[in-house]
Structure formats: structure tokens, C-alpha cells
Amino acid sequence: MSTNTLSTAAVTAPETPAPIRPTAWLAVVSLGLGIFTLVASEFLPASLLSPIAADVGITEGTAGQLVTATSLIGIIGGPLVVSALPRVNRRWVMAGLTTLAIASNVLVALAPVFGLMLASRLLLGIAISGFWAMSLAVTAQIVPADHLGRAMTIVNAGVSLATIAAVPAGAYFGELLGWRAVFLLAAGAGVVTLAAQLATLPSIPPTGAPGFRTLVQTARTPVVALGILAIVLIAGGHFMGFTYLRPAFETIEGLTPALLAILLVVYGVASFVGNLVAGPLADRRLQVLVIGAPVAIGVSTVLFALVGTNLTLAFVTVFVWGVGFGAVPTMVQTWIARVAPERLESAGGLVVAAFQIAITIGAAVGGLLVDSVGVQTALIGGGIAVVLGAGVLSSARVRSPR
Known part of the structure; x- marks a missing residue:
């Protein structure tokens, strides 16, 4: 491991960043x-x-x-x-x-x-x-x-x-x-x-040597491959439950159409809050974000499956869920920028592909679980997958932004 490589726990940005x-x-x-x-x-x-x-x-x-x-x-x-x-x-x-x-x-x-x-x-x-x-x-x-x-x-x-x-x-x-x-x-x-x-937008020349060969080489880099696996687990686990929120919401006692609309708005606002929080954390405490955001998703989905019939607890868990997933895009993109700074374009393409694959797999597996076992099982399975993804992602080592 080169001397400019640090564990994610040690990754922090300078205390006084240069002005932009x-x-x-x-x-x-x-x-x-x-x-x-x-x-x-x-x-x-x-x-x-x-x-x-x-x-x-x-x-x-x-x-x-x-x-x-x-x-x-x-x-x-x-x-x-x-x-x-x-x-x-x-x-x-x-x-x-x-x-x-x-x-x-x-x-x-x-x-x-x-x-x-x-x-x-x-x-x-x-x-x-x-x-x-x-x-x-x-x-x-x-x-x-x-x-x-x-x-x-x-x-x-x-x-x-x-x-x-x-x-x-x-x-x-x-x-x-x-x-x-x-x-x-x-x-x-x-x-x-x-x-x-x-x-x-200023003039922005291409970075590195983008092309199909570079894309394949980037995908075969062990730490990038590990990150892609983690993304599929995190995003796929999220969409195992999120795709079937409507049938999950229907199990809540006393939920009216108006409250359903409010619940969806709560998730959207929470997602926006999570995105706002993610930026400073990604720059200064990436490891905290890498573990915290997926764990928030995993714990909230499991709790929603177990106690989601209670309206108050449903609102709380959905808010935490939204905050967690709202932080994921910035978290993942900052992480991949640290592990593949010389191949950001290829790495960015792989991240987008991983998200789309995760959506497809998560929705498909969740649908099978909903039809065969029940929506609660899909939520619990998704939560477990997300936490596993956090473990995979946090096990990698990334470079300092300095």
C-alpha cells in the first residue's frame, strides 16, 4: 500500500480549505x-x-x-x-x-x-x-x-x-x-x-484515458469491484423495500389517503435533508458516512417492517430511511473519487450502471418476496442487504482528499 493511502477512519479534510x-x-x-x-x-x-x-x-x-x-x-x-x-x-x-x-x-x-x-x-x-x-x-x-x-x-x-x-x-x-x-x-x-x-461551465478536458479498455481495467481494480458490489447491496436492498412502500403503508392502522400523501412528502423532505448533511460529512468524516447512512436505512426498514402498523413509529422510521438514502449518492460518489481519482469518468459510469442494476435486482427480488412471503419480509431482507453493503464498503481503504 502506497504512503498516500489511508484507512477511511483517518480521512479528514484540511481545517481551513482554500476558497473557491x-x-x-x-x-x-x-x-x-x-x-x-x-x-x-x-x-x-x-x-x-x-x-x-x-x-x-x-x-x-x-x-x-x-x-x-x-x-x-x-x-x-x-x-x-x-x-x-x-x-x-x-x-x-x-x-x-x-x-x-x-x-x-x-x-x-x-x-x-x-x-x-x-x-x-x-x-x-x-x-x-x-x-x-x-x-x-x-x-x-x-x-x-x-x-x-x-x-x-x-x-x-x-x-x-x-x-x-x-x-x-x-x-x-x-x-x-x-x-x-x-x-x-x-x-x-x-x-x-x-x-x-x-x-x-468552463472548458473541461477529458480526465485520464477514457475508453472501453479503461472502463474494463477500472472495473477489474479490486477496490473498485468491491465498491460496485457494495453499491448493488446498498441500493438493491433499499429498492427491495422502497419499490413496495404502497403495500407496506397499507398495513398501517388509521392511514388515510391524506396521511399517505403526507408520509410520502416526509420521505422526500428527509431525503433532501440527508443529501444536505452528506456533503460536509463526506469531505471531513467519510468513514462515519459510509457506515452511518446504510445503517440508518437498514435499521429503519427493519423497524418499519416490525412496528410499521403504528402510525407514529411509521413516520419516524420513514424519515430516518429518507435521510439515510438521501445521503447515499454523495457518499458513494465521494468514496469512488478517493479510490479511483485518476479514472473518475470510468468510475462514474460504473457507479451509474451499478445503481441501475441494483434497482432492477432489488425490485425483482422484493417482488418475489412480497408475493411469496409478504411485504415485511421484503423490508427485512432489504435492510439486511443494505447493512451488508455498508460492511463491504467500509472494509476498503481510500485515499485522503489532500
């Missing part, structure tokens, strides 16, 4: 705005399934594949974008991915048939996974290493805000203007985002 230019923070905010616009576009169909199905002449289940297609393409989209554009300035790559999302929303709004809508959503999946995969490496070139956690908190705030706002906003504007107008509004938000990125 305001223009750098504006560039980071533009990346967060990009994530918000892309993720909000991903979730829009969830609030518009009925009018889309009625207009195009399909079932609501078929219309739901507009969300599935976007997620599935993300498994290959992130690594593909990172590997296929080894020499293009990253400023133009990020702007190009935002443009791809704009085009996707416009095509969905104008599509006369479902097949074209589905193909358009595949473009959005590539844009989301590619943008998210590149955001770590791009942010790392904008801010110093000892500020990376806080910068990624700003970027990932877009996910939390989109999760809270996209579905209710889509439902409201869909009733007011029609579902096609909602996608045109999303395209307009993309244009604003693109303008912000072009105004604030």
Missing part, C-alpha cells in the same frame, strides 16, 4: 439544475399515465413502460457515453446530453404513436445516465478535492428536489394544460438549463 471562486459554484449549480431537469423528466409519466394511455389507445400498464425503458437503458448508457467520447471537451458533452433530453421531451410531446414515444424515452435514459456518470469527473475539475463532497451535494440536490416536485407538478399541469404540454414545459426547462450550463 464564485463562478465555480455557479457551474456546480448548473450541473445540479441539469440533474433536476433530467430526473424530473424521467418521473413525469408516473403522474400522466391515465391521460397518455387514453390519448394513444394503450393500457396504463403499457404506458408505464415509458419509465421502465428510461431506467433500463441507464445500465449501459453511463458507461457508453463515458467510453464513446474519449476526446470531446466535457463542457460540450454535458451540454449535448442536456440537448438530448430536450429533444426527447419534444418528441414525446409530438409523438402520434406509442412506439415513437418509447424510442424518445430511450434518448432520455442515455442523457440521464450519461450526465450523472460524467457529473462526478466534471465537478472534480471545477472544485478542489476537499470540497468535492459539498459540491456533489449541490449536484445531487437536483435528484431530491425532482423526486419531491415532479409527480405533483406533472399532475397539476397535466390537468390544466394537457399531458403533451407538460412534456413541452419540461423541454423548456431543459432549454433554461442548457443556457445556464453554457454560461457557467
Whole structure:
């Protein structure tokens, strides 16, 4: 082990970090705005399934594949974008991915048939996974290493805000203007985002030697492979339970539709809080975050399974669950930046692919458990998987940000 490698327990940032230019923070905010616009576009169909199905002449289940297609393409989209554009300035790559999302929303709004809508959503999946995969490496070139956690908190705030706002906003504007107008509004938000990125992002040359060979070499690095396994366990365990929150909520005594909506808002707000807390911790006490966030998810899901029929305890456990998972993206991205600082683009692509695989596996395994045993078993199994992932991730050794 080289002398610049420390255990995660010893990783701390300098007490007085060097100041960062305001223009750098504006560039980071533009990346967060990009994530918000892309993720909000991903979730829009969830609030518009009925009018889309009625207009195009399909079932609501078929219309739901507009969300599935976007997620599935993300498994290959992130690594593909990172590997296929080894020499293009990253400023133009990020702007190009935002443009791809704009085009996707416009095509969905104008599509006369479902097949074209589905193909358009595949473009959005590539844009989301590619943008998210590149955001770590791009942010790392904008801010110093000892500020990376806080910068990624700003970027990932877009996910939390989109999760809270996209579905209710889509439902409201869909009733007011029609579902096609909602996608045109999303395209307009993309244009604003693109303008912000072009105004604030500096010229950003590619880092390292990205390409398919580098991607494979990065994936075969033992510590990176260990991290990918941990991500699949943590995110997969989370989605084993999270995917089936609705049937889990139905076991709560005295839960009305209004309280259900409030419970979902509580989770969304908690996720945003977790993201805010994650940045400073990731920069100064990464090991605390690596253990604390997954353990919070694991303990809260198990407790929810055991005592979730009590309304008060359900609110408490769901809040803790949201805080824990809200911290996970920043935690994972900061961790991977410490173990593979020379290959951030390839590592970022692998992280995005791992998350998409985890979502697919977690939802599938959770569904089997829900159907065969019960939703409580899915929650408990997911909680155990998350805690195991924390153990795997904390066993690795990472570099100091200095």
C-alpha cells in the first residue's frame, strides 16, 4: 500500500480549505439544475399515465413502460457515453446530453404513436445516465478535492428536489394544460438549463484515458469491484423495500389517503435533508458516512417492517430511511473519487450502471418476496442487504482528499 493511502477512519479534510471562486459554484449549480431537469423528466409519466394511455389507445400498464425503458437503458448508457467520447471537451458533452433530453421531451410531446414515444424515452435514459456518470469527473475539475463532497451535494440536490416536485407538478399541469404540454414545459426547462450550463461551465478536458479498455481495467481494480458490489447491496436492498412502500403503508392502522400523501412528502423532505448533511460529512468524516447512512436505512426498514402498523413509529422510521438514502449518492460518489481519482469518468459510469442494476435486482427480488412471503419480509431482507453493503464498503481503504 502506497504512503498516500489511508484507512477511511483517518480521512479528514484540511481545517481551513482554500476558497473557491464564485463562478465555480455557479457551474456546480448548473450541473445540479441539469440533474433536476433530467430526473424530473424521467418521473413525469408516473403522474400522466391515465391521460397518455387514453390519448394513444394503450393500457396504463403499457404506458408505464415509458419509465421502465428510461431506467433500463441507464445500465449501459453511463458507461457508453463515458467510453464513446474519449476526446470531446466535457463542457460540450454535458451540454449535448442536456440537448438530448430536450429533444426527447419534444418528441414525446409530438409523438402520434406509442412506439415513437418509447424510442424518445430511450434518448432520455442515455442523457440521464450519461450526465450523472460524467457529473462526478466534471465537478472534480471545477472544485478542489476537499470540497468535492459539498459540491456533489449541490449536484445531487437536483435528484431530491425532482423526486419531491415532479409527480405533483406533472399532475397539476397535466390537468390544466394537457399531458403533451407538460412534456413541452419540461423541454423548456431543459432549454433554461442548457443556457445556464453554457454560461457557467468552463472548458473541461477529458480526465485520464477514457475508453472501453479503461472502463474494463477500472472495473477489474479490486477496490473498485468491491465498491460496485457494495453499491448493488446498498441500493438493491433499499429498492427491495422502497419499490413496495404502497403495500407496506397499507398495513398501517388509521392511514388515510391524506396521511399517505403526507408520509410520502416526509420521505422526500428527509431525503433532501440527508443529501444536505452528506456533503460536509463526506469531505471531513467519510468513514462515519459510509457506515452511518446504510445503517440508518437498514435499521429503519427493519423497524418499519416490525412496528410499521403504528402510525407514529411509521413516520419516524420513514424519515430516518429518507435521510439515510438521501445521503447515499454523495457518499458513494465521494468514496469512488478517493479510490479511483485518476479514472473518475470510468468510475462514474460504473457507479451509474451499478445503481441501475441494483434497482432492477432489488425490485425483482422484493417482488418475489412480497408475493411469496409478504411485504415485511421484503423490508427485512432489504435492510439486511443494505447493512451488508455498508460492511463491504467500509472494509476498503481510500485515499485522503489532500
